[in-house]
Amino acid sequence: MSYLIRGATLPDGTTTDLLLRDGVLAEGPADGAEVIDAEGLRVLPGLVDLHTHLRQPGREDAETIETGSRAAALGGYTAVCAMANTDPVADAAGIVEQVWRLGREVGLVDVQPVGAVTLGLGGERLAELGAMADSAARVRVFSDDGHCVHDAAVMRRALEYVKAFDGVIAQHAEDPKLTAGAQMNEGEQSARLGLTGWPAVAEEAIIARDALLAAHVGSRLHVCHVSTAGSVEVLRWAKSRGIRVTAEVTPHHLLLTDELAATYDPVYKVNPPLRTAEDVNALREALADGTIDAVATDHAPHTREDKECEWAAARPGMLGLETALPIVLRTMVETGLLDWAGVAERMSHAPARIAGLTGDGATGAHGRPLAAGEPANLVLVDPSASWTVTPEGLASISRNTPYAGLTLPGRVVATFLRGRATVLDGKAQA
Numbered sequence: 232m233s234y235l236i237r238g239a240t241l242p243d244g245t246t247t248d249l250l251l252r253d254g255v256l257a258e259g260p261a262d263g264a265e266v267i268d269a270e271g272l273r274v275l276p277g278l279v280d281l282h283t284h285l286r287q288p289g290r291e292d293a294e295t296i297e298t299g300s301r302a303a304a305l306g307g308y309t310a311v312c313a314m315a316n317t318d319p320v321a322d323a324a325g326i327v328e329q330v331w332r333l334g335r336e337v338g339l340v341d342v343q344p345v346g347a348v349t350l351g352l353g354g355e356r357l358a359e360l361g362a363m364a365d366s367a368a369r370v371r372v373f374s375d376d377g378h379c380v381h382d383a384a385v386m387r388r389a390l391e392y393v394k395a396f397d398g399v400i401a402q403h404a405e406d407p408k409l410t411a412g413a414q415m416n417e418g419e420q421s422a423r424l425g426l427t428g429w430p431a432v433a434e435e436a437i438i439a440r441d442a443l444l445a446a447h448v449g450s451r452l453h454v455c456h457v458s459t460a461g462s463v464e465v466l467r468w469a470k471s472r473g474i475r476v477t478a479e480v481t482p483h484h485l486l487l488t489d490e491l492a493a494t495y496d497p498v499y500k501v502n503p504p505l506r507t508a509e510d511v512n513a514l515r516e517a518l519a520d521g522t523i524d525a526v527a528t529d530h531a532p533h534t535r536e537d538k539e540c541e542w543a544a545a546r547p548g549m550l551g552l553e554t555a556l557p558i559v560l561r562t563m564v565e566t567g568l569l570d571w572a573g574v575a576e577r578m579s580h581a582p583a584r585i586a587g588l589t590g591d592g593a594t595g596a597h598g599r600p601l602a603a604g605e606p607a608n609l610v611l612v613d614p615s616a617s618w619t620v621t622p623e624g625l626a627s628i629s630r631n632t633p634y635a636g637l638t639l640p641g642r643v644v645a646t647f648l649r650g651r652a653t654v655l656d657g658k659a660q661a
């Protein structure tokens with residue numbers, strides 16, 4: 232099947248026709264192509280998520296590779312990095328290969344497995360990083376996400392190890408000694424509510440330490456879900472020194488604040504916690520000026536049992552794949568902080584570069600320019616269509632969206648993975 236997309240507006244604001252044929256953006260006659268009228272629609276390169284929890288293997292009651300892939304395609308994604316905190320943990324070649332193959336079989340999005348840094352996320356012994364890198368899944372991103380690689384010597388060795396194949400360590404920056412028993416951001420709100428606080432310094436101190444380690448080793452560090460104004464300052468300093476550090480921010484940290492904890496509704500419980508309005512503003516500015524390189528969803532599905540309970544007992548985490556782009560439009564584009572080219576950079580090009588997906592990896596190439604000969608990975612967005620989020624309307628098995636009832640701008644009309652429609656007329660194609 233080939234498609235002729237008529238009159239779509241490119242990220243730079245110019246309007247063009249796009250011919251999708253044999254998996255690539257083609258030139259020449261459009262004979263036999265199905266015509267899609269894209270007047271008034273925006274086209275973006277297929278979005279790339281650096282941070283997705285797909286829960287398979289182990290917690291298929293919360294999400295599967297299939298349901299998570301469908302949510303991703305509906306959100307405009309063509310590639311997602313599947314986090315390693317599954318059961319069993321993705322700490323060996325056999326497991327990352329299995330995740331990669333299952334993603335291929337579903338075929339709605341390229342699932343690029345993230346490998347664990349340490350065996351069983353235990354924080355002590357390095358996982359088989361080289362074997363995962365050499366496997367069919369061609370792993371380049373390693374993370375103990377959910378846990379911090381807290382031991383500086385382990386972190387140093389991991390950074391040294393991945394240097395050989397230009398891998399990157401994605402750190403969940405949280406000093407566990409400083410966050411013991413923490414339930415929410417430490418500050419005015421936690422004092423008022425009487426909940427144990429998660430201080431900003433627990434994140435900032437680890438980022439500073441790891442930036443220094445990355446500089447010492449000459450290796451690549453990526454910081455997951457940056458959440459505080461202080462972290463932005465540390466990143467700015469590290470980048471000004473030429474340290475090879477990149478960072479991501481989640482849509483929820485760009486929009487929501489710790490005042491929501493006063494509802495005691497665990498849907499707002501997430502790690503790192505929602506912070507203050509000042510933090511939100513600093514994160515938006517950092518994403519605008521490039522101190523933060525990418526938006527990543529940290530899509531973290533949880534079952535009703537694990538989420539609809541008391542605040543203290545609830546697991547941290549929020550759904551994100553189907554709402555990420557609309558939240559970025561609301562917080563960054565409507566505010567004038569980013570234009571559409573900026574959205575393409577922060578949600579496609581930069582994450583693809585960080586994850587090593589721009590070339591011939593185990594997945595196809597992602598985050599490439601929308602130019603002739605390039606893989607036809609793209610998304611069509613109706614910027615003027617707004618929609619109201621309903622948990623039942625989402626493709627995820629889980630229901631833990633913090634945006635229920637919220638009306639958001641921007642509807643994904645179609646998503647194409649190597650020229651094949653994974654979403655058409657706003658509906659998933661399998």
Ligand SMILES: NC(=O)N[C@@H](CC(=O)O)C(=O)O
Pocket residue numbers: 284316376377378403500501502503529531532546547548549
């Ligand atoms: N973000 C979360 O609150 N939870 C994540 C783990 C993580 O990203 O740290 C999860 O796996 O549920």
Ligand SMILES: [Zn+2]
Pocket residue numbers: 376377378403455456502503
């Ligand atoms: Zn994390």
Ligand SMILES: [Zn+2]
Pocket residue numbers: 282284314376377529531
């Ligand atoms: Zn995570």
